[in-house]
Every structure is written in C-alpha cells, then in structure tokens.
Amino acid sequence: MLIYCAYITLLMIKNINIDGSSPGRSTSKNFVMVHYSSDHISTFDIQRVFSPSIIRHELIYLDRLEVPQDLSAIVSRYRLRFRGDGNVIRLFSDVPLVFFIALFQVYYSSHNIITLQHNEDWMRSVILASEMLGRDIEIIDDRSNTDQILKRAIETGSNIVDPIMPNANALYFRSIGSIIEKPEGSIRNIIFDPDVPDSIIPVLSTTIESEGCTIAAEGIPHPAKIPMAAGTMYVDGFMIDGSYIADPAVVSAIKDGRVSIRHDAISGIIAERDAR
C-alpha cells in the first residue's frame, strides 16, 4: 500500500476530465466517427484494393462479428492476461497486440496481400498471419507512399492490409474479448502507452471492469486528421507523442474528458488494482 501511494504521488498526473465522474469505458455507445475520403483517390480504387469484408467491417456499424470456426480456432490459441503480484499489474500477450488486427485482415483478404512498411510489431504480425493462412505478402518500403501501394495492389490484384482501420479494429478486438483473462480484484485504472493499438482499450476496460482509463505520455492529445487504410481515407482523431488515437470509443472518451493523461513513460498496458 505504501509503495502504491508513493508511486502515485511521484507521478505527475494531468487529468483532463471535465467532471471526473464517468468511467472510461465505451465499446459501442460512441461509435460514430467522421471519415473523409482522400482528395485524390477514387472510391472505385478503394473498392478494388481492399477486401469487401474489411470495407464493410470498417464502414458499416456492426454490433458483433460471427467469427468463422477456422479463425476462431487460431484466436483461441492465444491469451491476454495480466501478471504481477502488487497493485500494479501488466498485460502480457504471446503475440504483439496488433497481431489480431493483422490476423483478421489477412483472413478476410485475397491470396495476395500488400502492406506499407510499419513498425516491427506490425511487420512481424502480418508476416505471421500470412504464414498461418497461406497468403503471399508484398511489402512497400515507403510507408507514406499511398499511390505506390494502390498502383501495386491494382497491378497484382492484391488486397491492402493496414494497422489503422479504426472501426474494424474495434470490431476485431471485441471479437476476441473471450481470450482476455480477468485479473483478480477490482481494477481502478488502465494505463496505456499511446503506441499500443488503442482499439483494445475499450474492450479491455469493459472485460476487466476498470473504472478509469489513462494515457501515459509526455504531451497531451491534439485533434488531428488521422490517415487510415494506408492513407486512402482519414478519420477525426487525436495525436499524442507522435502516435495516433483513432479508435472511435477512445476518441469519444478523450473528447468527453473521460481519459486522463499521466506524464510518465510506460510501455504497453498496465492496470492498477483498487487498493481499498
């Protein structure tokens, strides 16, 4: 308890709550986002280069996804569990969290898939998912080159996969709620590094019944137009410490002041047990 109190006191917490009373969880209440088409990419091209299922998952509200048996079998191999004995516990996963986003997208795509070069977790995940599902993958080195990936996808008949697909990501993470192991005791707060896929936060928060939600970062969130789907579309979200927050529920929670900011360096996701 003493350690816990000292830990909290030492941290500089900037709370951006308006009323401070609302819990930081929301999976479907605040789901509507504003999407912008790219100025120079036609919807026809978007339809050609993304799997129709992924477009549907991304652009039409779906309460839930019926996970096909073979996909469910792959997901069930994994567990998301918290470890630690004290009041602060850490989320562990056998694979990077972004693997689940890669897995779903690769599953719903055609035989040939193509992606822009993103961070190591994404590349590892998308290659693993491709190997599991027997897909051929092509990587475009320049991560900002939307025109090149579109051109190559059209030429080769490939489907683009991308780590930032806000609504689909939320849907995929909701579908894997069953592999999250609820830790013992009541959880008062989830703290996450803005580099983690933010779509997991609402489902994690709901599953473990956390009362609050905090981003560990040096800066504060700034409203931004976030490029998604390999830069073919945009969505209203936030940028913090160079990372995107694009999940609809998290964006909505930030707007409503239901997310706190803690000026601290934390890697991954941790949870604080209620010490009461």
Add this chain to the structure above:
Amino acid sequence: MKPFVYFTLGYRYHMIKQFILRSEDVYAFEFGFPTENPVYDGMKLRRTHDPSVNMYNENENTEVFRMADEVGSRKYSLMYYEVLKSKGTRILDYLNRNGFDGSIIPDLMIDHKDAFYETVELLRQYSLEYVPFVTPITPTKIMQDQISAGGDWIYQGMMPATGVQLPYSIDTIYGHIKPFAGGRHIVYGFGIRDMETMRMLAKYDAFGIAVGTAVVEMIDSGDTVSYRSLIDMILEA
C-alpha cells in the same frame, strides 16, 4: 421522390432567395444554423459556416422563411447541439414562431447523448418534431432510440459526413436501417447528385433525397438552371 434542400442561413442570402424562387415542388427545406464547428459537415458545407463569409441575419431569415412558406414547403432546422445549448429555448421559440416543422440535430446522439431525451422533450414543447439522423456507422441501439423518439421520417446519411465519398453499397446501408425503420419514410442524403444513384435509391424505399453540397456548389456559381434540373431529377427518379 421528394426533394429536401439544404441551405446554410447567412451564406449568400441573395442566392438562397433566387433558388427558393425556383423551388416549386420542393418537399422540405433544411435551414442550417451557422456554428463554429460543423463537425459532421464536409469541407464545402463547413465553409458556409465560416464567419468571414456567413452573414447571418434574422431579418434576412424572415424573408427566406416567408418565401419558403409561399412555395408550400415544410421547414426543418439543422443545428448542432452547441447552437441549441448556447441559444437555449429562445431558438426553439424562434423556430416555432417561424413555422418550422422540426429539427435535425446531427451531433445530439453522437456527442451529447446524455442530453437526448431532455432535448426531444424540449422540441416537443415547442411543437417541433425530432428528426432521427443516422449514418451507416450509427450503432443499432442509438438508431432505435432515435427512431422511437422521432416523427414520420428518418434522415439516412449515406456517409458519416457530407461531401465525402466512401465505398458503401446502397444494399448494405438499406440492410442497416430497414430493420429499425418501422414503416417510417427514409430520406437519403449526403453525396447524392446523379440520376443513377437516385433511381437505385428509389428501389430501396426512398421517400426523398436530401441535397446540400451540390446546392452550395450551384450557389457559388450562381447556377439556378442546374439547381432546377437537380430538383426535377429528384422528382422524376
């Protein structure tokens, strides 16, 4: 089908009046009240809210509303919740006194859900119908709540914001709204301007077509001929 035409109040009153004069058979006008942050509008409509070009004036409004009444069209306000919050019941009284039929508040159930029932009740007190506003990414529960609180028509935005083109299929959008429509009229809006799309929407129970961004472009170019053609196209579809 029935034409529903959007104008932002304050944006080029002179042209709005010219267009209303050519609005025979327009079923309803949606009059947008300018705001600093029209978040669910696309870039072209956002510009019409900009104080540097928007000369909102209640005397001009009176004339515009009178002309709309002479055409015999219904009148609906389209205002963001912030407008209602800042002006309070004065704006509801204003709408009531000017013979408005109802109000579309696009961000109410998205960003101000806690104020939903209170707002619907306030509208009712001023004899204004709440118009449900849904898009393809509106959660089903929110859609149900809105439709049950609304009147005889639903505004179905084809896109999450106006003036954008995303690769939706009409079939999927219809499948999203139909189970919840409960026999109410569906008015499709956002990014619709060609006859092919309108004819297709007619097959999906469309009661009306709402046009906004296309009308702003015509206002900017002073093109009353194209405006009338657009209205005729909707009527024929």
